Amino acid sequence: MPNLxxxxxxxxxxxxxxxxxxxxxxxxxxAALAKENVAIRSLLxxxxxxxxxxxxxxxxxAYKTLFGGPARILAGTSGGIEIFALDAPHLFNxxxxxxVASNGSDWPDNVxxxxxxxxxxxxxxxxAIGGYRPDVxxxxxxQAGLTAAYLRYSGQRAPGTVFTIHNxxxxxxxxxxxxxxxxxxxxxxxxxxxxxxDKVSFLKSGxxxxxxxxxxxxxYATEILTRDNGMGFDVLLRSRSQALSGIxxxxxxxxxxxxxxxxxxxxxSAKSLKGRAENKSALQKxxxxxVKPETLLFGVVSRLSSQKGLDLLLEAIPTLIDLDxxxxxxxxxxxxxxxxxxxxxxxxxxxxxxxxxYDEPIAHLIQxxxxxxxxxxxxxxxxxxxxxxxxxxxxxxxxxxxxLADTIVDANEMAVAxxxxxxxxxxxxxxxxxxxxxxxxxxxYRDTPGWxxxxxxxxxxxxxxxxxxxxTADLYRAIAADTEKNEDDTPAGAAA
Numbered sequence: 001m002p003n004l005x006x007x008x009x010x011x012x013x014x015x016x017x018x019x020x021x022x023x024x025x026x027x028x029x030x031a032a033l034a035k036e037n038v039a040i041r042s043l044l045x046x047x048x049x050x051x052x053x054x055x056x057x058x059x060x061x062a063y064k065t066l067f068g069g070p071a072r073i074l075a076g077t078s079g080g081i082e083i084f085a086l087d088a089p090h091l092f093n094x095x096x097x098x099x100v101a102s103n104g105s106d107w108p109d110n111v112x113x114x115x116x117x118x119x120x121x122x123x124x125x126x127x128a129i130g131g132y133r134p135d136v137x138x139x140x141x142x143q144a145g146l147t148a149a150y151l152r153y154s155g156q157r158a159p160g161t162v163f164t165i166h167n168x169x170x171x172x173x174x175x176x177x178x179x180x181x182x183x184x185x186x187x188x189x190x191x192x193x194x195x196x197x198d199k200v201s202f203l204k205s206g207x208x209x210x211x212x213x214x215x216x217x218x219x220y221a222t223e224i225l226t227r228d229n230g231m232g233f234d235v236l237l238r239s240r241s242q243a244l245s246g247i248x249x250x251x252x253x254x255x256x257x258x259x260x261x262x263x264x265x266x267x268x269s270a271k272s273l274k275g276r277a278e279n280k281s282a283l284q285k286x287x288x289x290x291v292k293p294e295t296l297l298f299g300v301v302s303r304l305s306s307q308k309g310l311d312l313l314l315e316a317i318p319t320l321i322d323l324d325x326x327x328x329x330x331x332x333x334x335x336x337x338x339x340x341x342x343x344x345x346x347x348x349x350x351x352x353x354x355x356x357x358y359d360e361p362i363a364h365l366i367q368x369x370x371x372x373x374x375x376x377x378x379x380x381x382x383x384x385x386x387x388x389x390x391x392x393x394x395x396x397x398x399x400x401x402x403x404l405a406d407t408i409v410d411a412n413e414m415a416v417a418x419x420x421x422x423x424x425x426x427x428x429x430x431x432x433x434x435x436x437x438x439x440x441x442x443x444x445y446r447d448t449p450g451w452x453x454x455x456x457x458x459x460x461x462x463x464x465x466x467x468x469x470x471x472t473a474d475l476y477r478a479i480a481a482d483t484e485k486n487e488d489d490t491p492a493g494a495a496a
Contacts, residue, residue: 007134008042009121011143016053021384022166027351028252030081036473041122045092046085053078060129067112086120111174115182118146125159135480136342137161142172149207160479163206164214168231171200213244216382217403221246249382252466255392265362270459283369287328287353296325296445299370301363301385304333314340315431323442323466329354365393378429380404390458396423422458
């Protein structure tokens with residue numbers, strides 16, 4: 001089967017630039033899909049971190065002006081991934097977070113920055129770089145949402161498109177007055193186009209103008225069709241439900257491998273779990289907690305926000321203390337929540353410890369050393385941290401939503417008896433339900449043989465990209481075939 005050429009358009013890609021799971025997905029897909037005879041080239045902004053990590057960079061296209069300044073497309077590689085980097089210094093030459101300034105406010109020109117990303121994605125798709133024209137364009141989240149709109153209004157025959165919604169909570173909204181600035185016709189600003197309550201929505205652009213739409217888990221694909229979870233797009237999504245599907249994410253099981261992970265205190269495997277005890281001790285020491293092998297140790301690696309349900313965990317801290325458990329947390333987000341967790345750690349220094357920020361080695365150590373990993377999200381498109389937990393033998397305790405419901409087998413009586421349980425689910429997503437889940441966890445933890453069976457069942461779960469890659473490759477081929485058929489069906493002389 002010949003290679004299918006796919007252009008991926010996104011604002012992040014691990015390890016070059018990462019703020020969350022989007023980067024992990026776009027960074028892992030190229031290698032996973034290569035095994036399915038799909039060749040991906042990834043377009044992303046040339047932030048300083050991207051330029052530093054790009055090897056053999058060569059200019060392959062130039063713009064005299066692109067939304068306010070000159071720009072180039074650089075072609076290079078990073079970790080075996082073929083990269084197109086949009087080098088527009090006036091838009092992207094900024095250190096730190098790619099979306100917000102150091103004061104936490106959105107960059108005021110984000111509308112132009114990510115319009116440029118979509119515009120260049122469309123240009124490449126239409127043949128701007130000699131010798132390269134993809135069969136399919138895959139745009140990720142609102143930052144790449146205009147790609148399909150630029151293709152639709154180009155007046156040219158374009159490759160098929162797929163738009164992946166990683167999180168409906170970020171619609172990419174900008175004033176309607178930005179329409180002339182981004183170079184799309186006013187006819188695109190309608191209820192059937194970019195208009196969303198008199199604003200431009202980049203997310204809506206991707207939903208409306210792409211041939212197919214995907215989310216990152218089957219349950220989330222169903223949830224966003226409802227009023228409660230559709231974030232105002234549920235009617236539109238229901239109208240496009242035939243084009244919508246959910247493909248569960250995976251993780252890079254080479255990067256996330258407890259047998260070879262050099263970030264751990266001690267490697268281990270399902271055949272020998274002794275190394276987990278050493279990692280637990282190392283984790284407790286790293287966080288300044290008393291080293292108590294018998295104490296139930298919960299871990300959290302998360303953005304600190306209400307979406308992630310971490311306010312519910314704050315309410316449940318007295319229960320955690322009553323259970324004589326410990327908690328280590330790594331994350332950042334809402335300032336009040338950071339302060340609240342730091343205050344809890346100050347009040348219970350032998351039980352709770354926090355690190356505000358992100359640290360990749362510590363994230364790996366939490367997965368390897370925690371007994372259980374807490375993911376109490378109010379909604380979760382897929383979630384990757386619970387997949388890492390399964391791989392590392394930390395039992396996930398999750399809300400029964402989105403991808404969490406799809407990936408964790410709850411330790412109900414039948415699942416425990418059959419050895420199928422891999423974690424705990426709780427519902428509804430309330431503080432009371434979370435408290436009950438903490439009590440269930442402690443009860444299961446006391447049964448050492450049963451707990452070990454659950455750990456091993458989790459570690460035996462295939463959390464890799466193998467199955468998702470096959471489904472994604474099948475989707476790409478279907479899109480390419482539909483595009484080819486539509487071109488064949490176009491009468492001679494008809495407008496493109």
